[in-house]
Amino acid sequence: MSGTSSTLRPPSDAVAPVRHPDAPAPGELLGAHYEHCFGCGGGQVHGLRLAARAGEGVRITAEFTVQTAHQGAPGLAHGGVLASALDETLGSLNWLLRTIAVTGRLETDFVRPVPVDTVLHLEAEVTAVAGRKIYSTATGRIGGPDGPVAVRADALFIEVKVDHFVDNGRQEEIQAAMNDPDQIRRARAFEVNP
Numbered sequence: 001m002s003g004t005s006s007t008l009r010p011p012s013d014a015v016a017p018v019r020h021p022d023a024p025a026p027g028e029l030l031g032a033h034y035e036h037c038f039g040c041g042g043g044q045v046h047g048l049r050l051a052a053r054a055g056e057g058v059r060i061t062a063e064f065t066v067q068t069a070h071q072g073a074p075g076l077a078h079g080g081v082l083a084s085a086l087d088e089t090l091g092s093l094n095w096l097l098r099t100i101a102v103t104g105r106l107e108t109d110f111v112r113p114v115p116v117d118t119v120l121h122l123e124a125e126v127t128a129v130a131g132r133k134i135y136s137t138a139t140g141r142i143g144g145p146d147g148p149v150a151v152r153a154d155a156l157f158i159e160v161k162v163d164h165f166v167d168n169g170r171q172e173e174i175q176a177a178m179n180d181p182d183q184i185r186r187a188r189a190f191e192v193n194p
């Protein structure tokens, strides 16, 4: 991608990503990693409710319908919302590596405007791993998997421990998450690395 900064180029000692043997099967709907996540949770009224599916290898596909609440200019999606959709799709790759990772850097190209009601079809893949650093790329197309490219992004995710959330999140939500057996189960799904 033109304009990608040097920090998004994998170093020479980077290795090819490995799909975890217990990763969800290709085609499987991943579900939300957290009910109140703006990107994927069902508990946010104006959230993206992005639905991601495991693909082959270390690839993910996802769909997101642009709602009225997601406007920037009249009738058009806000750029920050589109960046969120890319970020969420890239974050969903964690399910395939069974690694907890957060976005360190996200570079986005906005290629064409995206009208409200558009179904944005996203695909993402991990391209390389170097220690805790996970390099990935994503594309969003209008109307279908072969539609015109509207947005694309390159990202660097950094692997973290669950403590990252426990130590930094607001106590109210952390406590609620720790008291929720479903949330604990979802968090544990990421804890065993190859």
Ligand SMILES: CCCCCCCCCCCCCC(=O)SCCNC(=O)CCNC(=O)[C@H](O)C(C)(C)COP(=O)(O)OP(=O)(O)OC[C@H]1O[C@@H](n2cnc3c(N)ncnc32)[C@H](O)[C@@H]1OP(=O)(O)O
Pocket: 007, 033, 034, 087, 088, 091, 094, 100, 101, 102, 103, 104, 105, 131, 132, 133, 156, 158, 160, 162, 165, 166, 177, 187
């Ligand atoms: C209980 C609930 C569980 C829920 C689980 C599911 C969660 C899923 C959520 C998904 C939701 C969707 C996704 C979201 O929205 S995630 C939310 C948005 N992201 C964040 O909030 C992250 C905030 N940042 C941090 O916390 C720290 O900065 C992190 C953890 C990222 C690194 O701080 P840490 O002290 O740990 O590590 P380090 O500083 O030694 O860096 C390590 C290496 O990385 C390199 N580096 C770092 N940053 C950058 C950068 N910007 N560009 C280029 N390189 C960078 C750095 O040079 C170094 O390289 P090297 O020297 O080793 O070569």
